[in-house]
Amino acid sequence: MSSSSSHYGDIDTRQRILAEAWDLLEEKGSEPTLAEIAEKADVSRQAIYLHFSDRSGLFVALVDYVDVSLGSEKLRSYVFGAPTGVETLRRWVETMSWYTRKIDRMTQVLEAGQYNDEALTAGWRNRMNRRQALLLGVTERIAGEGRLANDWTPAEAADLVYTITMPGPWRELTREIGWTEDQYKERIWKLLELSMLTVPLQGEPSVEIV
Amino acid sequence: MSSSSSHYGDIDTRQRILAEAWDLLEEKGSEPTLAEIAEKADVSRQAIYLHFSDRSGLFVALVDYVDVSLGSEKLRSYVFGAPTGVETLRRWVETMSWYTRKIDRMTQVLEAGQYNDEALTAGWRNRMNRRQALLLGVTERIAGEGRLANDWTPAEAADLVYTITMPGPWRELTREIGWTEDQYKERIWKLLELSMLTVPLQGEPSVEIV
């Protein structure tokens, strides 16, 4: 071990722990232990407790870290910068497909931990609630454009879109059943289109892939 | 229980362990330990190992136990005894809604454990694969009746129905978002109907969805 021949002042230890934790999570088949994370981040196990309250705290922090790392802000502006509500929805499905893959393993840990861990549950739910709120905005916009099938209220539609595009279904369809990412995007979009959207009014061109 | 309060010869210990394990799982907020299960079943902790290979083995066995307890055989014949494929699908949604609630907590444990436990994964996947196969039969039947929208192959439709009616989405919609069980049934059915089924030939002229 280098045993701190040079110090790590330039890279914040906390960040390094998070980075390596994520790395381990993505590469390993199972949940990494604190000892493993510490070793990979080249710190002592105890150092983790200097930066996070406990194991859950680390994983909760990981959620935000990953969001930033993956540039979720940019993704968000791509999705919500769409010219129409319908196109926003399409981009949502498209983007979720990619994003969910990137964070799949982390997601599994958080979902699994939910059962016995309050802090983890809170962190996860917080994230998901934001997502849900965003989607309500989308379906309301679609409704405003007169494109929401009148079988649904915006809230109902948002709930369904939210649920269907969650990590669970994504994992099932792609990882277990074997759909490709493209198939996932196409078919989920088709499902939503057929069930929730009306045919555009005359003059308005149908939404085509840009 | 027929008499004999002295010893437990009449009730199979294995069954009792499973019964109490399920009971604990449903009533407790968190995953019960082996010690808790043993105590509630009135056996020593070690006795569990006489009946199950290990912790995972117990939970895998629990899946079958619960199926039998809930009369899943009867449910199955209700669902698949439907006169048409479309009605089979409707009954599927209806039944899953009820059944999933009954086994919700157990499901959570199995899903959570999947991440680090092979045996648990195998047990769960085995169960889910059977479900998937059943659904393929249903969508094929629907296709045979000419009621499957030609946007979908029976396999694609089955995959989607399977995924949407899995425990994850059910839990999200009812437990977290707050849909009632009836709302769940209605709306999921509506979603599937609008996206996958054609209007029956006999009677009204079909409204083409372009």
Next chain:
DNA sequence: TGATAGATTGACCCTATGTCAAGTAGTTCT
């Protein structure tokens, strides 16, 4: 020079799973 913040080291406790060996109590076989 000394104070301080960030880490380290190593010992320790706790919980829970899993394993082992020896013992006990009913049942059945002969």
Next chain:
DNA sequence: AGAACTACTTGACATAGGGTCAATCTATCA
């Protein structure tokens, strides 16, 4: 009756991992 067998108990032990504590080290800053 006695032997053998089955099901279970008791208690000890090993191991893993999370979480805590106290003492120490070291770079940097004033």
